Amino acid sequence: MAMEALPRWRPRPPLAPDFLATGERCRSLADQPTGRWRRAQLLVPCLGLWRSLKRSRAARRATKVEEGPTxxxxxxxxxxxxxxxxxxxxxxxxxxxxxxxxxxxxxxxxxxxxxxxxxxxxxxxxxxxxxxxxxxxxxxxxxxxxxxxxxxxxxxxxxxxxxxxxxxxxxxxxxxxxxxxxxxxxxxxxxxxMMGGRYDFQHCQISIYAGAGGDEACDWVCMLERMYCNYAQQKGWATKRVNFTEGDSLGLKSVDFEVAGEYAFGMLQRETGTHRLVRIWNGKRQTTFAGVEVVPLLPDDAVTSLELDPKDLQWDFFRSGGKGGQNVNKVETGVRVTHTPTGVVMKCTEERSQLLNKGKALVKLKAKLLLIQEQQKVEELQSIRGDLVSAQWGAQVRNYVLQPYTLVKDVRSGHERGDAERVLNGDLDSHVDALLRMQVDGDKSGRFS
Structure with a gap:
């Protein structure tokens, strides 16, 4: 007796065409070959199972994060x-x-x-x-x-x-x-x-000067002042603006402010140098520069031992301007003193009296000379090299890029970050730590000796 042929397997009726796809070029599953329809029948449940497993794994990860540390x-x-x-x-x-x-x-x-x-x-x-x-x-x-x-x-x-x-x-x-x-x-x-400097524990004065860039540079000075003041506030330090010169149309041409706090100079002394900013200004890509100078504020007894020859000092007097009424606007109360052998300059306009400003300027000048003397590792003031002073205070130290991408990179340590906005809001800890660790490693290997 001849065996009857088994009935050929037939797929179930396909889903409605409008459920599967739309458009003239899309065909319903009823028009597809049987083999392809069979594969679709097998893969669709697997796809659903895979998605379900993916959702469960994500839920487990979220639950694990919510549990917190063990x-x-x-x-x-x-x-x-x-x-x-x-x-x-x-x-x-x-x-x-x-x-x-x-x-x-x-x-x-x-x-x-x-x-x-x-x-x-x-x-x-x-x-x-x-x-x-x-x-x-x-x-x-x-x-x-x-x-x-x-x-x-x-x-x-x-x-x-x-x-x-x-x-x-x-x-x-x-x-x-x-x-x-x-x-x-x-x-x-x-x-x-890690701070072993003689003056690291002291307070400091930060001076910022506009460089190349016109109005953009004056605005850059304000941005840097805000960055350092925010950093000081996060550390619990006090800041006090002592002198400033307004820009022609906006910003500041220069600003001097004091930072009073434990290890303020030790943390900020490596900010000295040129800071470069790249951003879009008035529809054009602009590069702006500003100079930063950080010097310690030493007590009077720390500078009395340093004797300066009056012949080496050049004094200039000018009107301070700003607050103070007719006294500072008409009388030359501002003082600028230059140490001619090294070219180091210090000015003071804080007080309403020329005599008081002269005394403060001399103390700050001595503090700066003592700092340079320690940095150059010389025992006598006459051994300070003026060319090294100029190179140190003018060296480029950090680049800030705001457009077309964001990046803050330190030229010396190579440390870089992509969150430029946080850095400009005062988050400088990573840059300060990287520079300090680089110096400590250099001292151990003898590179900075």
Whole structure:
């Protein structure tokens, strides 16, 4: 008996053509060959399964991110930060008998009624007292943050054991926030540990001058002033504008402002040099330059030992302008002093008296000469090379590109970032750290000796 032929497999009725595709060139599945329709039947469920798995993996990743750091990871971070803080405090001498004896002696000296009979000595004592109190304050902040994080982790562990996962997650987030704050403080202290300069702890004065670029350069001066003032504010430093010259139509031709804070000069001294800006101005691509100069503000007793020959000083007097009424507008109260052997210039227009401005200008000039003397590693003032001074203060240090792309690149360290707006808003920590670490590595290898 002949076997009947098996019925040929037939696909189910295809979906409606308007459901599958539109347009004259698109054909319904009913017009497609049977083999292609069969493959479509097999692939469509697989495609749906793949999409479902993809969505579930994304949901699991999102859930994992929301869970936050684990208890074990937070304990590891806490242990690491505790070790780093011990190194920082040990380098500052905190906790030793010598530190306690010195702090006690300085406090007793600062409370003497006759302290301010010698102004220079009093300023030195108060500066040392401020440094010691800063170390004590830092140690107290470390201890308080450690206790907060440790308590939060213990409570999180208890909540997890009790089955309250939401409470445990919230406590871990609190501990993570405390550790993040502590890590930032310790990193700043570690950067300060790398500063071994004689004047790194001092306050500083920043002067910014417009270079090539006309009105764009004057606007660039204002942008740089805002950047440094925001950076100082983030560090908790105080700023005070002491002198400025307005531009012809906008911005500033020059500006001088003081930054008062712990290690202000040590952090900002490497900003000295030429800063270059590239952006679109009035529909054209413009390149603008501005010069930045950073000098320490030294107490009077630190500069009294430096004697300058009056024959080497050239004095110029001019009207200060600005606030002060008829006195500064009609009387030449502004002072500019030039050290002719080196070409170093310093001016002062802060006070309403020419005599007071003359004294301040001389102190700032001596501070700048002492800084150059240390940088060139010479023992006598006569050994300072004027050509090296000009090269140092005029060297290009950083490029800022705003259009057609955003980039901030340091010429010396090679450190670069794409978030130029954040940098111009005062986020300079990465550039300052990179320059400092480069200098420390250079000192170790002898490149800067």
């Amino acid at each position: 208890q074990w990871k937070l304990k590891q971070d806490l242990s690491d930060l505790e070790r780093r803080s011990e190194v920082v405090l040990a380098r500052s001498g905190f906790g030793t008998s010598e530190f306690e004896a010195k702090a006690k002696s300085i406090r007793a000296e600062s409370e003497k009624p006759e302290l301010w009979e010698d102004t220079a000595h009093a300023q030195s004592v108060m500066a040392e007292l401020a440094r010691l109190e800063a170390v004590e304050k830092r140690a107290g902040a470390y201890l308080a943050t450690f206790e907060e994080a440790q308590t939060a982790l213990e409570l999180a562990q208890d909540a997890e054991a009790a089955g309250d996962l939401d409470e445990s997650s919230m406590l871990r987030e609190e501990a993570a926030a405390s550790l993040q704050k502590l890590e930032k403080e310790i990193s700043e202290a570690e950067v300060q540990m």
